[in-house]
Structure formats: C-alpha cells, structure tokens
Amino acid sequence: MMERKVVSLGERWRRDATRGVDDQRLAQALEALPSIRKPMVRIRAGSIRAEMEGSMGSIHEVSLQIRTLPRKDWPTLVRVLRRSKSIVEALENGRVPRSFDRLVARIVGEPLFPDARSVTSGCSCDLPEKPCRHVLALHELFARRLDEKPWELLLLRGVDLQALLARVHATGHEDLPPLAFGVPEEPVLYPDAEDADLGQSLGRAQVRWLAGETSERFAAAALQALGSLPAERPPAEPPAAK
Ligand SMILES: [Zn+2]
Numbered sequence: 001m002m003e004r005k006v007v008s009l010g011e012r013w014r015r016d017a018t019r020g021v022d023d024q025r026l027a028q029a030l031e032a033l034p035s036i037r038k039p040m041v042r043i044r045a046g047s048i049r050a051e052m053e054g055s056m057g058s059i060h061e062v063s064l065q066i067r068t069l070p071r072k073d074w075p076t077l078v079r080v081l082r083r084s085k086s087i088v089e090a091l092e093n094g095r096v097p098r099s100f101d102r103l104v105a106r107i108v109g110e111p112l113f114p115d116a117r118s119v120t121s122g123c124s125c126d127l128p129e130k131p132c133r134h135v136l137a138l139h140e141l142f143a144r145r146l147d148e149k150p151w152e153l154l155l156l157r158g159v160d161l162q163a164l165l166a167r168v169h170a171t172g173h174e175d176l177p178p179l180a181f182g183v184p185e186e187p188v189l190y191p192d193a194e195d196a197d198l199g200q201s202l203g204r205a206q207v208r209w210l211a212g213e214t215s216e217r218f219a220a221a222a223l224q225a226l227g228s229l230p231a232e233r234p235p236a237e238p239p240a241a242k
Contacts, residue, residue, distance in 0.1 A: 009096060009113070010147035016116035017139035025129060029136030036062075036141055045158035048142055052134050054125060061124045062134045064142070066114050068158025069104070077107045081168045088168055091161060096150040112157055 007015075018026060032052065037059075040051035048064045080103060081088055090097045096112070105111035121135040131139075145152055154161045 006098075008147050009150050009153060010143040010145070012113060013146055014140065014143040016119075017136065017143065019116065021131075021136065025133065025136065028133040029140060032133045032137040033140055036137060041141065043142075043145075043152055043155055045155065048138060048156065050138050050141070052137065054134075060134050061122075062138045063122045064135070064138060065120045065122070066118060066156060069108055069110060069112065071158075073108050077104065078164070078167045080107060081164075088165070091151075092165060094149070094151050096153055112153060112159070114157070 021029075035053040037051045037053065040049075042049045046065060046068045050062050052060045052062055054060050084099075084103065087097055087100045087103065091100065101112045121131050121138075123132050123134045125132055125134055127133065142152075151161055
C-alpha cells in the first residue's frame with residue numbers, strides 16, 4: 001500500500017493561515033514572532049489572544065476568533081466514540097487523529113479543524129496590510145503549539161477533552177448495539193483520508209473502489225468470499241437487553 005505523507009495539525013494550520021501571503025510579509029511575521037509576550041497568550045474556547053510589543057514601547061492586542069463547535073449532537077459523538085477504540089486511544093495520548101476530525105464532521109456537521117475562512121482576526125495596530133504581521137505571527141505561534149500540544153485545537157473549539165473522555169468511559173449508559181462481527185471500530189471509509197482507518201463494512205461500491213476498475217462479477221465474488229469467511233470471535237459482552 002502506498003504511504004501517504006501525514007501533514008501535521010500545525011502544518012495544516014500554517015498552510016491555511018499563510019495562503020496568498022507573499023514571502024516578504026511572512027518574513028516580517030517571523031521577525032515579529034519573538035515580540036509576542038508569551039505569558040500573555042490566552043487560548044480559550046472560541047479565541048486566541050496575545051499581546052505583542054510594537055515599536056517604541058507600544059503594545060498591540062492581537063486575536064484570532066473561531067466559533068465553538070455546536071453541542072447538540074454530543075451524545076451521539078460520545079456513543080460512536082465508545083466503538084472507536086483507536087481514536088479514543090489517540091485522544092488519551094494527546095493526539096488528535098484526522099479520523100476524529102472526520103467523525104466530528106460527520107456527526108456534528110462541522111469539522112474540528114476549522115475552515116480557514118471561518119477564522120477571523122483582529123489587531124490594534126494600524127498597519128495597512130491585512131492580515132497584519134502580528135496576526136500572522138500569532139497564527140505561526142499557534143501552528144507551532146499545535147505540533148507540540150494538538151489538544152489545544154479542542155480547547156479552541158470549546159471541547160473539554162477530559163469531560164468527553166470521561167463520558168466515553170462512563171458505564172451504565174444506553175449504548176449503540178455492538179458492531180457486526182465484534183469489530184472494535186466504527187466503520188469509517190474515506191478514500192481521500194490521510195490516516196483514516198479502513199472501514200470493516202464493505203459494500204459493492206467499496207469493493208470496486210478498493211480493487212480498481214473491475215467487473216461487477218468480481219465485486220460480487222469478492223463479497224461472497226468475504227461473506228463465507230468464518231465469523232470472528234463473538235463480542236466480549238452480549239448486547240444489553242432492551
Ligand atoms: Zn497588527
């Protein structure tokens with residue numbers, strides 16, 4: 001299987017933030033980066049705020065804003081995560097896999113990683129260029145932080161990771177039925193994914209996509225062969241009686 005290069009969260013953030021910005025402005029932003037007053041960086045649900053030292057002792061207040069994720073479908077996300085072992089393990093280890101991003105997009109209707117157009121910015125300086133070097137510097141700072149602390153993306157989108165994991169691990173809940181064949185993962189099939197897991201539920205269209213250009217007969221035969229495989233061992237716990 002062909003290896004795809006995985007683009008880090010920080011790199012994705014940087015690419016989005018600097019699209020259409022020329023090298024000279026990027027260089028100015030990198031020069032401005034050290035003037036961010038680190039203790040004054042605040043990452044909260046919906047915003048990142050920082051103070052930067054400008055020329056002649058002036059202080060610029062710089063901010064990025066992004067709306068927090070809607071919460072109404074959270075119970076569904078929690079239930080699906082209970083069947084998504086590898087995603088939960090990654091989150092517990094402080095990673096934010098792209099498969100989680102896509103799961104959020106599917107259930108909440110909006111990806112965790114924001115569309116660049118939905119991030120707005122502000123700065124108290126009066127430089128004519130938009131976004132100004134201070135905003136670009138703050139983007140760069142956050143991109144670097146994302147590579148060290150990917151979970152700050154959750155914080156920014158208003159997701160309390162510890163509370164989410166606690167709900168995923170909570171017992172006594174009404175769960176979704178176990179997946180067929182006792183597979184541990186929610187099937188997610190994304191041909192364009194960079195690190196998505198291959199789903200376990202194959203349909204005719206998926207078999208044809210996997211195998212490339214093949215005849216209907218081949219797809220049917222493949223499905224038949226899969227269907228006649230001995231079942232995996234049964235799920236550890238029987239489905240709760242309704
Ligand atoms: Zn500025």
